[in-house]
Amino acid sequence: MRFTFAREPRLEFGPGSLASLPRILAERESVEGPFSLVVLVTGGASFRSGPKYAEILAALAGRRLLEFSCPGEPSPDFVDRAVAAVAAALGAGEGRCAVVGIGGGSAMDAGKAVAALVPVALRESRAGRPVPSVQDYLEGVGTKEPEGLTAFYAAVPTTAGTGTEATKNAVISRVGPGGFKKSLRHDAYCPAVAIVDPELALGCPRSVGAASGLDAFTQLLEAYLSPAASPIVEALCESGIAAFGRSFLPMLADGSDLEARSGMAYAAYLSGIALANAGLGSVHALASPVGGRFPAPHGVVCGLLLGPAARLNIDLLAEAARTGDRLDRRAAEAALAKYGRAGGILGGTSGASDGCDGLLEAVGRFEAAAALPRLAAYGVSREDVPSLAAAAATKTNPLPLGAAEYESLILSVL
Numbered sequence: 156m157r158f159t160f161a162r163e164p165r166l167e168f169g170p171g172s173l174a175s176l177p178r179i180l181a182e183r184e185s186v187e188g189p190f191s192l193v194v195l196v197t198g199g200a201s202f203r204s205g206p207k208y209a210e211i212l213a214a215l216a217g218r219r220l221l222e223f224s225c226p227g228e229p230s231p232d233f234v235d236r237a238v239a240a241v242a243a244a245l246g247a248g249e250g251r252c253a254v255v256g257i258g259g260g261s262a263m264d265a266g267k268a269v270a271a272l273v274p275v276a277l278r279e280s281r282a283g284r285p286v287p288s289v290q291d292y293l294e295g296v297g298t299k300e301p302e303g304l305t306a307f308y309a310a311v312p313t314t315a316g317t318g319t320e321a322t323k324n325a326v327i328s329r330v331g332p333g334g335f336k337k338s339l340r341h342d343a344y345c346p347a348v349a350i351v352d353p354e355l356a357l358g359c360p361r362s363v364g365a366a367s368g369l370d371a372f373t374q375l376l377e378a379y380l381s382p383a384a385s386p387i388v389e390a391l392c393e394s395g396i397a398a399f400g401r402s403f404l405p406m407l408a409d410g411s412d413l414e415a416r417s418g419m420a421y422a423a424y425l426s427g428i429a430l431a432n433a434g435l436g437s438v439h440a441l442a443s444p445v446g447g448r449f450p451a452p453h454g455v456v457c458g459l460l461l462g463p464a465a466r467l468n469i470d471l472l473a474e475a476a477r478t479g480d481r482l483d484r485r486a487a488e489a490a491l492a493k494y495g496r497a498g499g500i501l502g503g504t505s506g507a508s509d510g511c512d513g514l515l516e517a518v519g520r521f522e523a524a525a526a527l528p529r530l531a532a533y534g535v536s537r538e539d540v541p542s543l544a545a546a547a548a549t550k551t552n553p554l555p556l557g558a559a560e561y562e563s564l565i566l567s568v569l
């Protein structure tokens with residue numbers, strides 16, 4: 156057995172944990188010196204007009220603040236503009252900032268990227284050199300390697316989904332023809348602190364909770380099934396799958412159920428740790444090209460593909476276990492056993508039957524309850540399918556899929 160395990164954030168978890176933010180900033184300052192600026196990166200306007208944001212502002216009273224709102228997925232332009240404004244506010248002196256990203260995955264990724272680029276912008280602008288764009292550092296897009304410098308970054312999720320509060324990458328998107336959805340990634344970009352306060356998700360609309368929750372579950376299942384999953388990742392995924400199983404349907408039934416929101420927040424956090432350490436499978440391989448070209452929310456794409464992809468993997472693994480085609484027989488049997496264990500865990504929490512059939516049955520119930528719109532609702536048509544399938548890439552699906560199989564997956568959710 157040989158594996159590595161990435162650094163995790165310091166975690167403050169539980170209802171009311173948001174109140175720890177001022178103390179965390181003060182503790183950091185006692186070690187590293189004062190922050191001359193606190194940068195708040197939030198999502199859409201709804202959170203900023205709510206009582207929790209007022210609480211944050213009150214807790215940070217007396218501090219110099221700079222606020223940015225990132226209503227959609229962060230674009231390179233958004234990140235570059237915010238970084239330039241922060242650098243200008245800090246000026247030519249020795250000023251330092253802390254960045255706090257509060258919101259769904261998009262706002263937290265935006266904050267993570269801003270925190271990562273601020274030190275670079277300060278160094279370059281203070282030396283009189285041009286400041287690079289975040290795009291220069293994106294995987295598969297830019298030509299520069301991330302240096303791993305970052306401002307102090309605290310991630311505060313208000314939805315239970317992407318788990319980006321526990322990961323070392325930020326997804327930056329340019330949507331439309333020629334669009335992309337690519338990662339800014341470095342071990343150092345893992346947030347210094349994650350404040351996971353399930354009370355923040357109480358106002359999250361049902362449709363958002365459904366889609367982002369299925370994203371978290373997809374991440375748990377895909378990381379669990381990844382050939383790169385270590386025993387620690389497997390243990391975390393089993394715990395996360397159990398929490399999801401007992402929380403998802405209760406959360407959809409009653410968005411004010413704090414215990415269900417807590418279970419979902421826990422599952423999402425674990426999904427972030429798991430994906431950072433084990434990678435993801437065929438659903439996320441397709442989610443990148445679909446999300447880059449069409450305005451379909453990431454959680455919707457994942458939630459739609461989750462069931463068909465699990466069924467396809469299970470069918471192909473069963474075949475491989477018989478024939479040894481495409482995958483070694485023992486590896487296929489081990490992967491099938493994991494799907495079965497996931498089914499067993501869900502059976503124990505949601506009343507579904509055991510094993511692979513139980514897993515597919517439970518996923519069907521989750522997807523039915525989520526009632527997600529199909530991909531055609533976001534403008535995806537049959538003509539787009541071959542190029543989307545051709546752009547799908549992952550090394551960590553339990554077994555390799557061909558372009559025709561990726562096409563069949565997208566066609567099944569059009």
Ligand SMILES: [Fe+2]
Pocket residue numbers: 317370371374439453457
């Ligand atoms: Fe995801």
